[in-house]
Amino acid sequence: MTTIDYERLYINGAWTAPESAKRIAVHSPTTEGLIGSVPEGTERDIDNAVAAARRAFDDPTGWAAWAPARRGEVLEQFAAALEARGAETARRVTIQNGMPIWLAMNFEAGFPAMLVRYYAGLVAAGLEERRQGMLGKQSLVLREPIGVVAAIVPWNVPQAITFLKLAPALAAGCTIVLKPAPETVLDAFLMAEAALEAGLPPGVINVVPAGREVGAYLVEHPGIDKVSFTGSSAAGRSIARTCGDLLRPVTLELGGKSAAIVLDDTDLSDLMESFFASTLLNNGQICWLGTRVLAPRSKYNTIVDTIAGLASSLQIGDPLDESTQIGPLVSQRQRDRVESYIEKGKSDGGRLVVGGGRPSDRDKGWFVEPTIFADVDRNATIAQEEIFGPVLAVIPYEDDDDAIAIANNTDYGLGGSVWTSDPERGAAFARRIRSGTVGVNGYVNDPVSPFGGIKSSGLGRELGPEGLSAFQTFKTIYLDEPNS
Incomplete structure (x- = not known):
């Protein structure tokens, strides 16, 4: 060209x-x-x-x-x-x-x-x-x-x-x-x-x-x-x-390490488009993305399977192709950084459910597959540090108070989201999250409202x-x- x-x-x-x-x-x-x-x-x-x-x-x-x-x-x-x-x-x-x-x-x-x-x-x-x-x-x-x-x-x-x-x-x-x-x-x-x-x-x-x-x-x-x-x-x-x-x-x-909290009343499969936009958008290269997904133990396996299905279905390819959902990372250095976190997630005991490598059909470009880790400890490196790539850590929680405690157990406080069938419950939950911004069943930076973080x-x-x-x-x- x-x-x-x-x-x-x-x-x-x-x-x-x-x-x-x-x-x-x-x-x-x-x-x-x-x-x-x-x-x-x-x-x-x-x-x-x-x-x-x-x-x-x-x-x-x-x-x-x-x-x-x-x-x-x-x-x-x-x-x-x-x-x-x-x-x-x-x-x-x-x-x-x-x-x-x-x-x-x-x-x-x-x-x-x-x-x-x-x-x-x-x-x-x-x-x-x-x-x-x-x-x-x-x-x-x-x-x-x-x-x-x-x-x-x-x-x-x-x-x-x-x-x-x-x-x-x-x-x-x-x-x-x-x-x-x-x-x-x-x-x-x-x-x-x-x-x-x-x-x-x-x-x-x-x-x-x-x-x-x-x-x-x-x-x-x-x-x-x-x-x-x-x-x-x-x-x-x-x-x-x-x-x-x-x-x-x-x-x-x-930076951010935002929590996407899936409540126990949610059928996440009905919200996949919004969930993708709140967690994996722009190849995971956005600071407010909810890269820590908190799921209730009562529905944990179902939620992990749903998120894994989403990640597996995403089309990886040339970002100029309008059907592409996941493009390459910005540079080789950024890909090296993301891949080092994937290896750290494995060594720390996270269960790799989907992804973790490079697309097999691409011999050029700085691509990383959408990657989902399950059974991630709330204090693990991939649960605490910003990765800036298409990597999600799914963390189990016991009850509402435990979810809030995990969400607030971070050095960051930029974004976040709550996923629920009850918008009023979601808004009440959002009030308890220590973060500059929180979305309910989605996340959008609206020009009329202040955006920024704490901590x-x-x-x-x-x-x-x-x-x-x-x-x-x-x-x-x-x-x-x-x-x-």
Whole structure:
């Protein structure tokens, strides 16, 4: 196939020559062949990008100073430009990280534009509030943009996660330096093309792909006012330490080891489509997936058999084929990681029910079969550590209280789900789970509601009005006016 190659970085509203000749090569997880390349950003490129974002933010007549309606007009043009590139964005994501194309068309093609419009509408609702004081006078509370944002995103759902950050930040009036993951850079440059076409002012969005060391340099850069990071808990802790020392605001959306609790009143076979989407979606490469399945002992064998049947029925193949349900993992390194956890699951006494190997009919690509372990101890490694692949650990529980205890026995707290024939019982159960989000008979990140985790799953929230507030700072003016 023809490779997709870019020779310049997107900085200050233009395609700009990089400061070095180093490049990032992107390989297909399906064929292992080269599919594209882009310049690899350096610290000097970060300096240039931050300087451009700083100028754009500090300009007294610039983006941050524009009325919300004026910003909204440009953001609508941006949303339209993203939509026009939706199919190509989905294709690029699929050929880079193995996401099945039908899923990419849902997550990556349409979600960014939806978020841009949602947050532009929220900001248009107003940025000022008058409050009647308790001491006789009024206060004026203002919401102002927080400043220059460093946005660092992972490879698993790259454009949707990018716009968890860009959409509210842009609507608030912030300017941005985006560092996409090296594995998924071709979609980020397509997004930059949309920004240029839409007429976003120079410096408002800057795109510099790079590795971890340059990412760390961006986090600590003196020109940055806020960091928004999605990635591993280990990297998040390092970023938190840096931002703590700098007293720099930070949002961290990190790892997960969520519990999918199947209650004793459930016929799981009636919920297979939703269960798949909540546990094995995107080849298991989503942080909120319920990879610990908790099943009551009274129905344990039946539930294990049902889940095993699901895993055995999934079609593994080329992610560009619309019938594919499980594609390859993003890289050889990621496949090695997942396979090491499968071996650990075996050595720790888990019973391998389905999968555990590579598809026999594929001699190329970084594929791993959907893998189900039964009889997993609640404290086993595969029950406690994030694997990030199509591997489920089915853990037995005795009663409702035991299920809650197992669900909450984790360093993480990002997602989770409850499966039941009684939605009211499911909602009551969900209230007892220590997690930032929980679904009942399914799991969907709705743009209007806050998403994020507790414990090792992160700090702060994205989506909903709370996601906008993360890119705003509050100013109070104590007015010389009596209460009305």
